[in-house]
Amino acid sequence: xxxxxxxxxxxxxxxxxxxxxxxxxxxxxxxxxxxxxxxxxxxxxxxxxxxxxxxxxxxxxxxxxxxxxxxxxxxxxxxxxxxxxxxxxxxxxxxxxxxxxxxxxxxxxxxx
Amino acid sequence: xxxxxxxxxxxxxxxxxxxxxxxxxxxxxxxxxxxxxxxxxxxxxxxxxxxxxxxxxxxxxxxxxxxxxxxxxxxxxxxxxxxxxxxxxxxxxxxxxxxxxxxxxxxxxxxxxxxxx
Numbered sequence: 001x002x003x004x005x006x007x008x009x010x011x012x013x014x015x016x017x018x019x020x021x022x023x024x025x026x027x028x029x030x031x032x033x034x035x036x037x038x039x040x041x042x043x044x045x046x047x048x049x050x051x052x053x054x055x056x057x058x059x060x061x062x063x064x065x066x067x068x069x070x071x072x073x074x075x076x077x078x079x080x081x082x083x084x085x086x087x088x089x090x091x092x093x094x095x096x097x098x099x100x101x102x103x104x105x106x107x108x109x110x111x112x
Numbered sequence: 113x114x115x116x117x118x119x120x121x122x123x124x125x126x127x128x129x130x131x132x133x134x135x136x137x138x139x140x141x142x143x144x145x146x147x148x149x150x151x152x153x154x155x156x157x158x159x160x161x162x163x164x165x166x167x168x169x170x171x172x173x174x175x176x177x178x179x180x181x182x183x184x185x186x187x188x189x190x191x192x193x194x195x196x197x198x199x200x201x202x203x204x205x206x207x208x209x210x211x212x213x214x215x216x217x218x219x220x221x222x223x224x225x226x227x228x229x
Contacts, residue, residue, distance in 0.1 A: 045217045045219070048217065088154060100218070102156070104153060
């Protein structure tokens, strides 16, 4: 079945440093979504990427979808303590009938 | 936040007992999903529904059953709970399918923490 791998599992940064999490799929994806989950909370949708090579920005967050639509990344510039949480990517397969598959997530800790 | 209510929010039960978790939505979204979240495993799909009385299995459906008799309610049942089913369970909804290349954004409930002793 479809697998979505995410690295790193965990990252601890100082406030102001940049952060990047990477997502790789074993198969071509039709689209990829990103979610953020605060400690003790529920996942919250951040963005969806659909097109090959697509880049989207939300303030300090930059999302990219690879040209082959098999990988994606989330980059946070100048992290803040409010960025703390776990970031998940989730992809939908490109062929047949497939549901959204989540990566295992990257936990981000930001020290002031 | 989307109108999604999960109940109970916390439950402790013993091995072998039946457990039902309820997800109730006020958004009239067509699609509903049950995920479990465990450390090191992320979110894994248990079952989902694409309409009233229309359900299908996810990647970790063994030991679980679901029912959807009304648009707004999606029930997850553990017929005979086991310790391996100790987890946090999230219900999610979407208006557009997340499968077959759909573009459905998921809205999650607050979660139900289940402990099976």
